[in-house]
Amino acid sequence: MRTRRNGALLAGLVGVLAVGGLLVPQPQAQAHGGMTFPATRTYACYVDGRAGGGGET
Structure with a gap:
């Protein structure tokens, strides 16, 4: 019973x-260039x- 608890x-x-990790604001991603x-x-x-x-040659 103790193992189950x-x-x-x-x-x-x-x-x-896991829920706490989702609620913490994350920094905005910064990229170095685009298409x-x-x-x-x-x-x-x-x-x-x-x-x-x-x-073309």
Whole structure:
């Protein structure tokens, strides 16, 4: 019976900690660039291809 009670207490503690972790405000993610500014290689090649840019020999 004691093991069952300990298991229930542990499960309750884990649940409280999980909910508490969700309620704590998280810092906003900061990125260093995006798809269009500054242009990634993929986006720059896409724009160049749409404009009929060279590259084909």
